[in-house]
Amino acid sequence: MPASQRLAFRLSGLAFLGVALAACARGRVVVAPAPEGAHGATVGSGDVRSTASSRPCDGCAADAAEDEVIRAVALRVADLKARGGACQAYGAVLEGSLAGKRIVVRPFMWRVGGSLASAQALSTGEIDVARDVDALNIGRRSLDEVVHSVEHEAVHIAFAIPSGAEWNEMLVNERVEGCRARSSVSGATP
Numbered sequence: 150m151p152a153s154q155r156l157a158f159r160l161s162g163l164a165f166l167g168v169a170l171a172a173c174a175r176g177r178v179v180v181a182p183a184p185e186g187a188h189g190a191t192v193g194s195g196d197v198r199s200t201a202s203s204r205p206c207d208g209c210a211a212d213a214a215e216d217e218v219i220r221a222v223a224l225r226v227a228d229l230k231a232r233g234g235a236c237q238a239y240g241a242v243l244e245g246s247l248a249g250k251r252i253v254v255r256p257f258m259w260r261v262g263g264s265l266a267s268a269q270a271l272s273t274g275e276i277d278v279a280r281d282v283d284a285l286n287i288g289r290r291s292l293d294e295v296v297h298s299v300e301h302e303a304v305h306i307a308f309a310i311p312s313g314a315e316w317n318e319m320l321v322n323e324r325v326e327g328c329r330a331r332s333s334v335s336g337a338t339p
Contacts, residue, residue, distance in 0.1 A: 157261065157335070173259045189329040193225070196203075203240075204315075207305065214280045215252060215280075217292060218254045218278065218280065218292065218296065218299070219252065219254075220245055221292055221295075221296045222247060222296055222299050223247060225240070225243065225296055225300065226240050226244045226247065228240075229243070229328060230244070232328060235307075235308075235324055235327070235328070236328035238307045238308070239303040239304045239306070239307035239328070240303075241301040241307070241322070242274060242306045242307045243299065243300070243303045245274050246275070246303070248272040249274060250275045251273070251274050251275040251276065251327050252275075252278065253275070253276070253277045253278070254279075254280050254295075254301065255277055255278065255279050255280065256279070256284075257279055257284060258279040258281075258283065259279065265282075266279070267279045267290070267294075267298050268298035268299060268302050269302065270302035270303070270305060270306055270310075271306075272306055272309070274306060276299055276302045276306075278295055278298050278299050278302070279298075297325060297329075300325045300328075301321055301322065301325050304321045304324045304325055305321055308321075308324070
């Protein structure tokens with residue numbers, strides 16, 4: 150094996166070790182791609198495959214940002230349940246996701262195809278959400294924006310609305326905004 154290949158092999162091994170150590174050092178850093186079912190299926194496609202690989206470091210302590218998001222989502226669940234109707238329906242999805250510890254807070258947005266994703270979910274209730282835009286904190290997301298993203302994904306799940314089509318995204322946003330418009334408990338502050 151030539152010296153250049155040996156060096157490349159060693160460097161790739163060190164890079165892998167660095168990623169593995171960073172996952173525990175920074176909390177639940179997700180190295181795997183965003184949750185995606187069989188054949189690229191996501192919410193509303195009928196796929197119910199679990200993505201246990203989206204949590205590479207279950208033994209790591211949850212960081213403060215994740216705890217903050219989880220607490221804010223729990224406050225929203227209480228408000229949504231009290232409202233009844235459609236709000237209660239997607240509140241039940243959030244409650245199940247919280248109870249099953251299926252909400253993963255990623256440190257930054259990730260790529261899905263040619264786009265950046267701030268959140269993504271599976272019909273089984275697993276929801277990944279980005280706390281911030283990028284490592285440089287350019288365009289930092291408020292807690293309210295992060296919770297809104299989680300609610301958005303819960304609406305996709307609760308009403309089996311497929312992701313991607315502009316009309317579907319508008320419908321989902323209308324449902325979330327309708328349940329937030331008269332909120333007696335904000336659940337999050339900007």
